[in-house]
Amino acid sequence: xxxxxxxxxxxxxxxxxxxxxxxxxxxxxxxxxxxxxxxxxxxxxxxxxxxxxxxxxxxxxxxxxxxxxxxxxxxxxxxxxxxxxxxxxxxxxxxxxxxxxxxxxxxxxxxxxxxxxxxxxxxxxxxxxxxxxxxxxxxxxxxxxxxxxxxxxxxxxxxxxxxxxxxxxxxxxxxxxxxxxxxxxxxxx
Amino acid sequence: xxxxxxxxxxxxxxxxxxxxxxxxxxxxxxxxxxxxxxxxxxxxxxxxxxxxxxxxxxxxxxxxxxxxxxxxxxxxxxxxxxxxxxxxxxxxxxxxxxxxxxxxxxxxxxxxxxxxxxxxxxxxxxxxxxxxxxxxxxxxxxxxxxxxxxxxxxxxxxxxxxxxxxxxxxxxxxxxxxxxxxxxxxxxxxxxxxx
Numbered sequence: 001x002x003x004x005x006x007x008x009x010x011x012x013x014x015x016x017x018x019x020x021x022x023x024x025x026x027x028x029x030x031x032x033x034x035x036x037x038x039x040x041x042x043x044x045x046x047x048x049x050x051x052x053x054x055x056x057x058x059x060x061x062x063x064x065x066x067x068x069x070x071x072x073x074x075x076x077x078x079x080x081x082x083x084x085x086x087x088x089x090x091x092x093x094x095x096x097x098x099x100x101x102x103x104x105x106x107x108x109x110x111x112x113x114x115x116x117x118x119x120x121x122x123x124x125x126x127x128x129x130x131x132x133x134x135x136x137x138x139x140x141x142x143x144x145x146x147x148x149x150x151x152x153x154x155x156x157x158x159x160x161x162x163x164x165x166x167x168x169x170x171x172x173x174x175x176x177x178x179x180x181x182x183x184x185x186x187x188x189x
Numbered sequence: 190x191x192x193x194x195x196x197x198x199x200x201x202x203x204x205x206x207x208x209x210x211x212x213x214x215x216x217x218x219x220x221x222x223x224x225x226x227x228x229x230x231x232x233x234x235x236x237x238x239x240x241x242x243x244x245x246x247x248x249x250x251x252x253x254x255x256x257x258x259x260x261x262x263x264x265x266x267x268x269x270x271x272x273x274x275x276x277x278x279x280x281x282x283x284x285x286x287x288x289x290x291x292x293x294x295x296x297x298x299x300x301x302x303x304x305x306x307x308x309x310x311x312x313x314x315x316x317x318x319x320x321x322x323x324x325x326x327x328x329x330x331x332x333x334x335x336x337x338x339x340x341x342x343x344x345x346x347x348x349x350x351x352x353x354x355x356x357x358x359x360x361x362x363x364x365x366x367x368x369x370x371x372x373x374x375x376x377x378x379x380x381x382x383x384x
Contacts, residue, residue, distance in 0.1 A: 028273070029273055029275065029276060030232055030236060030238060031236075032237075032238070032239050032271075032272070034239075038330075039223060039375070040334055040336070040341075041332050041334065042223075042330075042332045042333075042334060042341065042342075042343040042344065042375055043223055043330070043343040043344055043345055043373045043374060043375050044330070044345045044373055045223065045373065046225070046227055046241070046371075046373070048241070048272055050272035050273070075272075077270070077272060079225055079241055079243060079244065079270065080221070080222045080244070083222065137235075137236070137237075138235075139233075139234055139235040139236075140235070141233050141234065141235055143233070150233070150235065151235075152235045152236040153235065153236055154236055154237050183236045183237045183238070183239060184236055185232070185235060185236045
């Protein structure tokens with residue numbers, strides 16, 4: 001038994017040594033995932049997903065990375081309770097059947113040290129399609145509270161919701177193209 | 190109101206009434222399902238932190254023919270929602286929103302700029318933590334439509350404040366002074382009582 005624990009510890013050390021660039025855990029207190037939808041051609045409704053978690057592996061030297069963010073779809077929050085219920089229903093997000101959505105990004109683009117795009121796939125309502133999140137800003141800093149490196153930025157993509165079967169209210173109430181906003185920070189582990 | 194030189198108040202009033210004739214001002218009551226303010230502020234020069242106020246309450250009066258308007262909005266500051274209870278509680282503290290002492294923020298404006306029949310800019314006064322400062326909101330989008338037998342007008346507006354102007358100074362300069370306000374509004378023309 002003791003040997004097993006020792007082996008596990010060894011493996012863990014080895015795994016972290018291999019990921020030279022570093023592993024980062026998403027900081028849920030500085031990560032905001034929202035969707036913006038035009039309502040009847042009049043005003044933009046911003047809807048946020050309050051519970052999310054994820055991990056990032058990221059190496060500026062080899063210019064590679066991998067990110068995985070899982071979103072709890074039941075945590076959808078528009079500020080209007082009846083609308084949230086409608087969003088969770090079978091008609092739209094079908095949260096009972098598909099409680100989470102996951103973005104997996106494995107193709108990182110860089111300009112210098114900065115990430116400019118993370119391309120990957122978004123799985124939602126059981127369907128998987130490519131999504132490329134473009135960085136409108138990106139930066140790393142030494143966080144004085146955690147005493148660790150924090151990297152993050154603002155990312156966005158326009159996605160066609162009908163691809164994932166979210167076609168309620170098309171096209172009059174809300175158009176097919178919606179803006180996905182990911183404002184994210186991740187702390188080096 | 191700035192008075193025209195040499196014009197007596199009565200004459201000015203008559204002139205205004207004449208100018209407004211045929212173009213009726215219409216009042217719109219904000220729709221609580223589509224009237225919110227999002228704030229955005231840069232955190233450690235890295236990512237944007239954001240949160241939502243609202244639904245915001247208020248009335249907008251537009252005279253699109255005459256190119257005039259008036260707006261009065263109230264924002265419940267304690268109702269700030271970032272999706273994180275800890276963050277919400279921090280924002281309500283005395284060095285940020287000071288929600289206990291100042292439960293409401295206000296935007297009052299009478300200076301409207303139109304492009305054709307569309308509202309392009311609204312200039313007025315924003316009051317937060319009991320401090321009033323000028324604020325200009327630019328329309329990124331504006332439209333009116335018929336909806337369930339009445340007229341609805343609305344749009345997306347954007348403005349910027351320096352939070353230090355209002356005394357909200359916590360974590361300056363690590364969290365930026367400049368705060369972007371994204372205002373979504375839809376106003377509904379009240380339907381006449383059909384009973």
